[in-house]
């Protein structure tokens with residue numbers, strides 16, 4: 001987590017991880033052009049490492065298989081996600 005381009009967006013509004021129900025209130029960008037999460041942005045849950053997709057109102061919905069395949073084809077994005085998930089899962093859930 002030392003990429004200089006990473007930017008955290010606090011208080012994006014409360015939403016819940018579609019995988020574990022953990023309340024998400026901020027987002028840290030780890031890949032792609034700098035900017036707030038928006039419709040279609042892929043999210044990695046800090047609690048469980050599960051993937052979700054941001055909707056336009058910045059709530060999260062579950063990712064579907066097709067979208068997962070699409071992310072996996074973007075090697076750089078996928079390796080960032082796998083690194084994050086590895087860290088999160090090694091650390092264990094907050095609750």
Ligand SMILES: [Zn+2]
Pocket residue numbers: 017018019020021022045046047048049050
């Ligand atoms: Zn989660």
